[in-house]
Amino acid sequence: MMTFSIRPADENDASAIATIAQLSWQQTYAEIFPLAMITEFLSLAYSVDNLKKRIQNDQNKQTRLFLVATTVSNEIVAFAQATPDKNLTGSYELIRIYAKPDFFGTGVGKALFDHFLTHVEDLRELNAWVEAKNQVGQAFFTNEMALMPLVKRQKPFLDILQS
Helix, strand or coil, X not given: CCCCEEEECCHHHHHHHHHHHHHHHHHHHCCCCCHHHHHHHHHHHCCHHHHHHHHXXXXXXXXXXXXXXXCCXXXXXXXXXXXXXXXXXXXXXXXXXXXXXXXXXXCHHHHHHHHHHHHCCCCCEEEEEECCCCHHHHHHHHHHCCCCCEEEEECCHHHHHHC
């Protein structure tokens, strides 16, 4: 298993995060969603400007929840972001976790996941939406569920976008 460093994202990471999202989505969802839908979604949710705003918002928090994983050569190869449930103390939603496809299965997702477990003091539950047809995501969360009470929800992604 490779070794990764985990740190809070900063604004200078936004471009690398956008690239990782694009590569990961194209690899993971190419046979699930039309390319035009993937492209449109990425242009909105993962634009560099949008990511910079998300990172700026995270920088103002005591516990940082927008993270990047880097290799020993300081290359950003994955990222994750969680948000607290305002209505339930200790409950968080993992809203994004993606890696460069070349790093699938290397332990980088687990390193990000473990960082949340060890650095978010009040974390008791981590919720995630996983597209039912996303085999990579399903396998990842099935493995991580053994570590803590992770609530895994399966729902078609288009339904999530419309809700």
